[in-house]
Amino acid sequence: MTFEDLRIFVAVCQAGSLSAVARDLSCTQSAVSQHVKRLEQATGVRLLERRPRGVVPTPEGRVLQSAAMEGITGLDLALRRLGELARGEAGSVRVTTGATSVRHFMSEAVVAFREQHPGAVLEFRTETSSRSCFDALAEGAVDLAWVTIGPPVRGIEQRPVVELPWVLAVRADDPLARRTRITPADLSGVRHIRFPEDSSSRTHVDTAFARLGVHLTSDTGVADWDTAILLAGLGVGHAVVPALPGQDSAGTSAGPLRFLPLPDLPPLPVGWAARRWEALTPLARSFADLVGQQRGAASGNTDVATVAGE
Incomplete structure (x- = not known):
């Protein structure tokens, strides 16, 4: 069982097709199938079930898919950090939120962050709903999401920052x-x-x-x-x-x-969401804290970054 076996298995589960993954990787369907077979031999269970229009993970396959996605996201984050250190870069912070949230909630924090970390890269990705923001977090596409705080979401930590009347x-x-x-x-x-x-x-x-x-x-x-x-x-x-x-x-x-x-x-509670708060890069935590401090000062509350029921 290798890291590449797990990555390709997750890709097959998401695509629902061996051939689609083979096209994306510019290899044969047989090569993709071999990665899955190695995992099945290592685990001793069948991981994929063939359907008329592709494949779906078996119950055992869903267990491995969930664990593999968690591990792959963590490893990708670690590799990104190591790459930044190796290149001597200051690092980056990737944030997803609604189209107007940056202007309403983060403008002062963006200026303060840029002054404190002039070499850092700050990226914003627009989504249309909290659900889409959670999906971007789960995929490892972003570090932080500014969302409406709601019911617990598996694998996501939510931290309220301010309540809006x-x-x-x-x-x-x-x-x-x-x-x-x-x-x-x-x-x-x-x-x-x-x-x-x-x-x-x-x-x-x-x-x-x-x-x-x-x-x-x-x-x-x-x-x-x-x-x-x-x-x-x-x-x-x-x-x-x-x-x-x-x-x-x-x-x-x-x-x-x-x-x-x-x-x-x-009131409407809004704030931050992340996969694991303690796993955030120092830069991501710095930006999140700046937004919390700015919004807390604006609302007269300096103790706003408490963890929501997770």
Whole structure:
């Protein structure tokens, strides 16, 4: 059993095809099959089951696939670190998050990180949901993910950084704009600008409103908070969004929008996710800590990086 045997076996499980992996590796299907056979001989169990349209791992194969993925990700990380040391590089930090999160939550931390680590590489990868961010972590494509904190995810550690209260974004000329806060009864008849069904924000809002007995109607959908706020400013509808850093959530803005508190909705916890916090590079931990410190200072809470129930 070799490292290459395990890597190719994982690739076959993910592709569901021996021939597809052979094409990717520019080798024969027989060569790929030999790697799998060596693993089966070493373990004494059948690892793959042939189907009309390819192969799938057996129950025993799924056990080995899970363990192998864990090991391969750790080894890849170690090899990346060793390569950086050998080349004399300062290293890199790879972060995945939503399209607008860097501007709202990380701008000050990016500047501070660049001043502290001028030789480091900081890479951002945009995803459309927390689930996609978790997948990128599991694949080893990124070091950190900025997500909505939710239920435990196997193999992922989540660390909340800040809790965001909810507000209703309305035009200044809307009848609701005269209120200082919004109650569930006030939401009757609003034209709700909804988030995607697979988004954590949508799930959080829908669950909260269901518990309050609020049923919203919607004819407009958006992919992110900023677009919802933009459309609310255009008078297209009303946006239920988190109170973002720098946003006037007291309803006193002199601009075309008012952000009115929704105190009956539980706040939205957001923060970091990683495969294993203790396995992060010092650079990745430094960036994560800087974001936590900046957001903690902004919210008046300096003890925000506590581990979520994992």
